[in-house]
Amino acid sequence: MAKEIRTFAVIGLGSFGQAVASELARFGNKVIGIDLDDRRVAQVAPILDAAVILDTTDELALREAGIDRYDVALTAIGRDIEASILTTMNLKMLGIETIWAKASSRTHHRILSKLGIDRVILPEQEMGRHIAQMLNNPVVQDYVSLGNGYNVVTIVMPERLEGTPLSALGIGDPHDVRLLGLMRGTEFRAAETADFALACEDKLILLGKRPELRRFGDSL
Template identity: 80%
Template sequence: MAKETRSFAVIGLGAFGSAVAAELARFGNQVIGVDLDDRRIAQMASTLSSAVIIDTTDEVALREAGIDQYDVALIAIGRDIQASILTTMNLKMLGIDTIWVKASNRTHHRILSKLGADRVILPEQEMGRHIAQMLNNPVVQDYVSLGNGFSVVNIVIPARIKGRDIASLGVGTKYDLRLLGLMRGTEYRACDAADLVLEEDDKLILLGKRPELRRFGDAL
């Protein structure tokens, strides 16, 4: 059975918007890119399903371009906060199912949230927190925040504890964490067996609250 794809409208093809649009297209989705800059449109035309020049503050222009037929919209307009807000309002009126918006600052974030955007993102701040987490603890290779203080982290097993078994780490006993599995190279392994022996560079996938994850990582 073929994987179901969705259609995406990416409005604003700067560095952030064009990167998201290109990845969505690479996954096999129908993606339209929208911008007022003809050079950006030309750069993305061969990558996306379509790329068009539209003033997205004009609801009629959006409707005529068929943007109302897309499942998801990402508004990635740069520093023009007024255009971002008007575009969000227009997409809401067009009835787009899911609307994500890039915010420039906290005030912009609050306004977009009040307008009913499904998700508002501050890419620079989110990436900054992501990098700080990994710099702060070198064994943390990657992490995803789930909200309410919970995260899933990918922790690399250092050479000094290779040969120990999973149970000796105290996950679920000494530490209030849940072990979701282990990656060994490109192979995923469930960790049902407590006597599973760890190898250097194994990657533990752990779920828990950030302070407890930090305490566990510091102990490694």
């Protein structure tokens, strides 16, 4: 069955907005990029389905551009807080199903949150936590927060654990973490048996709360 193509509107084409729009397009989605700066619009025009110069604080202009027909919209306007808020309000007025917005400060975050959109993000803070987690423990290669204290991490097996059975790692007891699987090269392995032998550079995909994941990482 063919993949359903989703439609995305990315408003604000600074480095963050351009990165999001480009990746969404690379995944095969239909993406429109919008900015007041003609140079930014020109940069993404070759890789997106559409790229337009538009004042998104004008609800009528957004409607005339057909933004109300898009499934998801991201307000990625950074420094101009007023434009970010007005744009996000206009997207709500247009009835777009899913709206995310980038905040540039905690105050900006609080204001956007009051608009009742699906998610407000502080990219610098989120990336900072991500980097800190990896710097804190060198075996942690990747880290995703799921909310409510739960995280998924990718931990790379050190060379000294080559051939060690999975049961020797103490997953589940004494370490209260859950193994979701592992990557061996480009191949995913379920690794369901306790005697499964680990290889150097295997990447364990683990679910748990941060303190437990940290203790497990430290034990390696």
